[in-house]
Amino acid sequence: MSFQKEINRRRTFGIISHPDAGKTTLTEKLLLFGGAIQEAGAVKSNKIKKGATSDFMEIERQRGISVATSVLAFEYNGIKINILDTPGHKDFAEDTYRTLTAVDSVIVVIDVAKGVEEQTEKLVEVCRMRNIPMQIFINKMDREGKDAFELLDEIEQKLHLKVCPLSFPIGMGYEFKGIYNIWEKNINLFSGDSRKNIEDTIKIDDLSDNKLDGLIGEKAAKELREEVELVEGIYPQFDRESYLNGDLQPVFFGSALNNFGVRELLDCFIEIAPKPRPKQSEERIVKPDENDFSGFVFKIHANMDPNHRNRLAFIKIVSGTFKRNAPYLHVRHNKKVKFSSPNAFFAEKKEIVDISYPGDIVGLQDTGTFKIGDTLTEGEVLNYKGIPSFSPEHFRYINNADPLKSKQLYKGIDQLMDEGVAQLFTLELNGRKVIGTVGALQFEVIQYRLEHEYGAKCSYENLNVYKACWVEPTDRKNSEYKEFLQVKQRYLAKDKQNQLVFLADSQFSLQMTQQKYPSIKFHFISEYK
Ligand code: GDP
DSSP, rough: OOOOHHHHHHEEEEEETTTTTTTHHHHHHHHTTSSSSSSSSSHHHSSSSTTOOOHHHHHHHHHHHHOOEEEEEEEETTEEEEEEEEOOOOHHHHHHHHTTTOSSSEEEEEETTTBSOOOOOHHHHHHTTTTTTTEEEETOOOOOOOHHHHHHHHHHHHHHHEEEEEEEEEOOGOOOOEEEEETTEEEEESSSTSSOSSEEEEEEETTTTTTHHHHOHHHHHHHHHHHHHHHHSSSSOOOHHHHHTSOEEEEEEEEETTBSHHHHHHHHHHSOOOOOOEESSSSEEOOTSSSSSSSEEEEEEEBBTTTBBBBEEEEEEEOOOOTTTEEEEEETEEEEEOSSOOOOEEEEOOEEEEEEOOEEEEEEEEEEEEOOOOOESOOOOOOOOOOBOOOOOOOEEEEEEEEGGHHHHHHHHHHHHTTTOOOOEEETOOOOOEEEEEHHHHHHHHHHHHHHHHHOOOEEEEESSSSEEEEEOOOOSSSSHHHHHHHHHGGEEEOOOEEOOOOOSSSSHHHHHHHOOOEEEEEEBOOOO
16 A cells, blocks of 8 residues: 555544543444454453553552553554543543644543533643544433533533534433434434444435334424424534634534444544644644654553563654664654564554554653653654643652662652653752642552552652742843842752742742742743743
């Protein structure tokens, strides 16, 4: 197959939702369609590799939340689909934000009863900012929920989206009869039995056809006709260009658990979703069909397999082909590196691959040379723009609880920070280490992983910090800046990039400081330049 054809047949996307909306269930059903897994229940129990339930995954299992982002690939109707799974839990939102730098589109799952929830709002906002094409799947139609029109309204209001329903439910909950597919012009009747239903699709080209009354009853048929008329009157027609620009979001209804409406979603998805898109680097826009390989690290994951305690750096291929054993430039280190066993991910296994194409994700064995955001190329100096670190919201001193293991502790902390699990600050005054995270759960994850992966023990101590702000002086030599450094010495720290950070202990003190030193800028994200 030609290079261009390989690019054209790839779809790399993420599924985002508030926890419990049904992301995992939907992922699993998508994999079932691709024949990538044989039975339901496979996704949650062994996300990447069968039989390799790592210790780290154990936390995930116990807590019933998705801690890490995993990659699942499968083929469906000749299309290579790469799903980047994203944790919905808010404490792991940064992981999800970073994953969104590697997707070409997303599917947003919304629970019909709960409507738009907090995490949905935050994640959709990130997608909106980046103009990522979004498709919406309203899930759990087998349950009582909100009225379809009310929900579409809520989505437009709260998520600031412009929706375009491509299917419409016939009843809901106990009365749920099925779905009219506006896109394909057919009806799918709900039997509540997830094993059949694909064969039950009935073509209805014209809703005024009497056949409809026979299928769902006169009353429901009348209602459906009115509703679809209303849909056509209120909402814009689907327009692919608008969808690709992030200006229009098609909506599907269904029930992931019952495998209902999922095939319709998938069929439409592979038709309309974008193939790998060009990506902006600091230097220039890079197109997928360029000959030279380039890609970037969007995730680092440790300990996928407890027998090999190494790390995997996940690279999204932006352009060209990635070949096994070829020398590539690690741009930040300005060094050529080769990879003898790059991994590709499939639903139940990972495999060594010789060649990968734009849109694909490869996992590279990493002994600590990669950081989130690192770029690899064939020689050109390119730096892909990443998502910067946000100001953490929780802070604690980290102490060594086993003096004999201090080397392991520092190595562990160092690597966990490169993975982007949390941020490390070193106090200017006394060199003490402070960990900053976006969620409280990360402290437990760090402690657990330090112990199980690095054999080190840590303890935490509370510290009163309201926010960490990156400090940008307009003039390093002026007396105001010098005074600031002196007066606020107790509150100053360096991040891992050696950038100066002000740890404000309250909103009030931050305001006072900003007023007192107007020539200094205080930033809430790390990459302010
Ligand atoms: P995630 O947290 O978004 O990954 O959500 P899960 O896929 O784990 O689903 C959360 C819960 O909702 C589980 O108990 C699922 O069985 C249930 N669920 C998912 N889809 C449906 C559906 O279509 N109908 C009903 N009734 N329950 C569902």
